[in-house]
Amino acid sequence: MSTPGTLAHSPAVSVVVCVYTEDRWEDILAAVSSVGAQSYPALETLLVVDHNPALRDRLAREYKETPRVRVLANTGPRGLSAGRNTGIAAARGEVIAFLDDDAVAERDWLRHFAEGYADPRVMAVGGRTVPVWASGRRPAWFPEEFDWVVGCAYKGLPRGRARVRNVLGGNASFRRTAFDAAGGFATGIGRDGDRRPLGCEETELCIRLSRARPDAVLLLDDRAVIHHRVPAARERFGYFRTRTYAEGLSKALVARSVGADKGLESERRYTTRVLPAGVARGLRDALLGRPGGARRAGAIVAGVLTAAGGYVVGSVRARRGAMTFSVGRIEPAEPERTRAGTDA
Template structure:
């Protein structure tokens, strides 16, 4: 298998170095580690890992050749990889030593097409007391409501996921920069069945959460804009799209998360009500984002439909038309 790590900024340099080092120290070694970076970061990475190409496992640096960011970089890395199993690790995540061993074990079943693990948040300044664990997806981490044992999951978390190369090629690679992991999972499940996409929580990585991502502003923006963007992503998936995971999340969060936090408040947890409010606000913001995305999509489709009619009318007004 190949481990693929994509990066775009020098601001996370130390985290990137730690991420690559964690991939190099796996109990089950990959056949290679590929670090795919955007142009501004390429020279520094190429120089830093220049001597690692001949090491075991070999580590090589390549430059993102497609327009776009994370999804494009993952496509570049996947094209360059030699392994049949492609394991993706974020540049700000460090894998536990047995990560690959556990993550790839389900592939012994040929029916399995993609496997994801559990990213555990590592907070720069500590976890905010008001932040509900049901919304740890905001950080790109595992959240309350995910399965606690191995089983099918509609949407793996991109910081810690893998896929068979052949399946990734069949679905046309990653189709999105902002929702590339979700898009890939839905397309794989559509052609192979929902049982082909597996979540293995024992395969863990430590995902760094900077202080800038623990603010209310970051929370509300992620809740709103992620769900706004999902509308377009689902529209592009066609028949592969399904809102089942989103519906289950809302139901679980409101029926389990809210009562639990209210109970914690009743037991004396001063922040229980704050987390309750954050849950309700987060669900409301997600719904508002979805509605905004739907409105934007409808308007865009209307403009596309009106454009040919406008062109015909303009041509007729100018005395044009088909030759007789």
């Protein structure tokens, strides 16, 4: 097996997997197993359980004899951001990677992340997330330009290794010093279990990081691949509409915090170049008699309008103080109460 020492720079990597429901038990086991099979071994895997004592206890029993896996309880408010902050506080690695609880990483996932940190200016490296559709194939109406709706890489992202404004949180890594400079993930902006699917917490963090460290480099390396399960409920147009609306709400909060120039910088190119091209492709496919072309074009238009509506509503609420968030604090964890396994 290859080891970290085979790279020119070999940062120790902690992997954080935030979990919240026993409904994803098999997915969680698969995610942890994929981390354990990496060609570039992780220092540790931290399972952060979001206010679910039964799940925490079950995972602690499952990994009691697994030295490199630790089970922690989210020490902050309910939600993904606070769970990630708990993991950051407990992690011992120079680099901290995040993996969704319903995803599996390819064997060289961490290797490609680690390679990116050979440059000391690099503060974050993200990867490519590939959807695994419950139905076995992409719904004919679902445009690739909106794969972010289901937490995956979407058409319009750069290919290869490229500098980006922000990485995508379900498949990302950060140098530990990034959190020292910018603080943690903002609470009140990201997901909270199965409630309204807000997002953008990683966007807000990355913009805040670039302000705190103007020399910081953030990379996307599409060789760092994970495969993300998309349940049947998220293949439906109703979820598509709910998620795009929630994205508009989240973008309003980000723009309110960091300014529209930075908060919407990437989105302007996406809406003026990528999406019109997607509509044109859909209409062309419809004219050629290809399945789903007209529906894909219509879904793109509907997604833009719904997200815009969410942004308008979110902007009004943010100005009134009805929608707020706060920068996450990295509080020390309590390993003696939440530890499963022994030190590696």
